């Protein structure tokens with residue numbers, strides 16, 4: 001998978017992506033990452049990337065030309081079939097299903113805006129899809145691009161070992177994750193649930209599923225509305 005990120009803050013992307021799972025995926029070649037700074041595609045002395053909004057009002061708008069040239073340069077180097085994704089609060093909500101779909105793409109060109117946003121004509125002509133990471137406004141799309149890179153990278157074959165398999169992640173089954181414990185067994189009188197020490201794997205799996213269902217029902221009932229529960233899951237929820 002190749003990620004190209006169009007951003008005024010390339011160091012923010014490069015430094016963060018170098019850490020942890022994404023960093024290892026880059027080092028081992030599962031992921032390639034390139035950054036494109038629209039400022040490098042300007043021709044004036046001030047390297048201007050923004051201008052005042054038509055119609056007035058506060059803030060600035062990112063100009064078409066530097067962004068368009070940066071996106072087109074990225075496209076020329078990205079694999080055929082790469083998708084151009086603009087991160088903005090106006091986009092569709094990014095979730096695990098979207099991450100799974102993106103993981104099937106040969107490449108993603110992630111466009112991070114700054115200021116009040118980008119000239120709408122750029123969205124109309126250069127962008128394939130517009131996505132938001134949540135209902136809040138960030139100062140720019142960089143953190144959103146990093147969220148997409150992380151969520152997608154961990155789904156790529158060979159990136160996570162068996163022990164940390166994405167299959168066991170929260171949301172992979174449409175549910176929140178169950179609680180986890182490690183040693184010591186007693187922390188100031190709070191003990192690890194006995195079943196987890198029983199060695200009975202069927203019982204452990206039932207307990208984990210029940211916890212996951214219970215938490216989801218309490219904290220995120222909207223996730224259960226979307227999802228068909230099977231017979232055992234319904235029984236566990238009612239127990």
Ligand code: ADE
Nearest residue numbers: 087088089132133138144
């Ligand atoms: N840019 C600013 N806010 C954003 C958000 N919530 N999601 C994606 N990109 C953004």
